[in-house]
Amino acid sequence: MLRESQMQKTIVALQNGDVSSGRGLNQETTLKRAGDTRWGSHYGTILSLISIFSSVVEVLEVIEEDGNNPxxxxxACQLLNHIQSFEFVFNLHLMKSILGVTNELSQALQRSYQDIINAMTLVKVSKQQLQSIRDDGWSSLLNEVSVFCDSHNILVPNMNDIFVTQERSRCKIQKVSNLHHFQVELFYQVVDRQLQELNNRFTxxxxxxxxxxxxxxxxxxxxxxxxxxxxxxxEFYPHEFSSTHLLALDSQLENFILDMRLDDQFSNINGISGLSQKLVETKKHVVYPLVFFLLKLALILLVATASVERTFSAMNIIKSRLHNRMGDEWLNDCLVTYIERETFNQVDNETIIQHFQNMKTRREVPSRFEAKKVSS
Structure with missing residues (x-):
């Protein structure tokens, strides 16, 4: 139904001359499913929803009238009331602006080959863009949302009126204006959180x-x-590199780079992991021990960071609301079996059963009848 609705709108737009026809133009557009492990998918979902918003509304209206069941x-009625509100459209365009700034950075960090220099440049660009949006982006965002609402017959509230929430709440809500709610409580807060996240991740x-x-x-x-x-x-590793080692590393780096550029074996290597392997193969890790040690520290840093992130992600799964009182020892045991589950899955269940059966039996607790008999 969504494809048919969008196709009919495209035909009408072509007949009215609102869009141009040609090879590669007016391709079929549908809603993209967002995935938790693919950061850019959320941005794609928002873009597709904005582009076919009217078709989505039409399909929901049909389902509201002719749905299969109550x-x-x-x-469908609840969704219509939600997406045809000014607050939904405002959040939709706000997240489009935020994710649009960080989309290139997200894609760069997900590539199998990490171009660190360009990634760090994108971090700096994203921070500057977000700060620019916070300082000067409110008026343009509000104007963009208002134009979108007008074109889709959505009521634009007066920014000076008191904000009225559509959700029920038992707590007493402080009365604020629409301007304060959308600008301070939503716009500034979301941009500040994104800036804080980037600053915390990339100090x-x-x-x-x-x-x-x-x-x-x-x-x-x-x-x-x-x-x-x-x-x-x-110098970031003072315990590994003393002042004497730093002086020796200075000279060793000059010899190292000249040797690497003259040796054809190192001409087609990708990544520092490939470099470390080739150094071991050619025994040059013995010739340049300080450089090789620096290389190992660089490799360990990435692995250690990923392991820490993976551990904290696992803790959110293991120590759930029902397991919030488990001790540290039990938590550590559960984390080990969860994080290294690929290794533990190779252990046969029968082996585990036999192991417990062969363990020394514990002293059994006497039954109530036996305990009464002994006491008598």
């Missing part, structure tokens, strides 16, 4: 650390190599 018709130290690691990238004959940044990377 539950379906009631759900100045983290950004500098990642940029230093990128200097070890062997692509394009070590094009990103920077001796000063690599020395700065070593």
């Amino acid at each position: 539950e379906q018709r009631a759900e 100045e130290v983290n950004t500098e650390l990642l940029l230093c690691i990128a200097c070890l990238n062997p692509i394009d004959s070590f094009f990103a190599f920077d001796k000063e940044k690599l020395l700065r990377l070593a």
